[in-house]
Amino acid sequence: MCASRQNLQRRSAFTLVEVMVAGGILALLTCALLEGIIVAVKVSRENSRHLAAEALAFDLAWLHFNRDYDSDLRKAAASGTSVTTYDNAESLAPTLADANATARVQISSINGISGVLIHSEVAWGSAANRQTISHDVFRGSMSRSTGN
Numbered sequence: 001m002c003a004s005r006q007n008l009q010r011r012s013a014f015t016l017v018e019v020m021v022a023g024g025i026l027a028l029l030t031c032a033l034l035e036g037i038i039v040a041v042k043v044s045r046e047n048s049r050h051l052a053a054e055a056l057a058f059d060l061a062w063l064h065f066n067r068d069y070d071s072d073l074r075k076a077a078a079s080g081t082s083v084t085t086y087d088n089a090e091s092l093a094p095t096l097a098d099a100n101a102t103a104r105v106q107i108s109s110i111n112g113i114s115g116v117l118i119h120s121e122v123a124w125g126s127a128a129n130r131q132t133i134s135h136d137v138f139r140g141s142m143s144r145s146t147g148n
Helices: 002-012 016-065 069-078
Strands: 082-086 102-110 113-124 131-140
Touching (some): 016 102, 016 113, 016 131
Antiparallel strands (some): 082 102, 102 113
């Protein structure tokens, strides 16, 4: 009876090979899960930088759009193309702090049209992976007098 009890216990226990195979499968699944998390964090960081740069380009364009048309915008465009550069774009958008971000706003006139084109551009990333996003706004002036 004692020998049959030992055989029964031996057959019902896990062998070392089964434990090693199960551990290996578990290790592979854990590595795959961690790699998925790492990729998700990288994509999330890239998306947050893209959204921050897009919002900054939009804000800069509309900031200049809301300047006084006659005293600021038209004079800037009349003297040629006016460019304002923001080398410290990371202070304007903290999400871009470690992304070497720059921003610039260009105000120019359009031939034959009474108005100015406001072009804002934000660039970020390393030299090998530099990304740029821009936003354009046109601001014109219409005469409110009637010609007789």
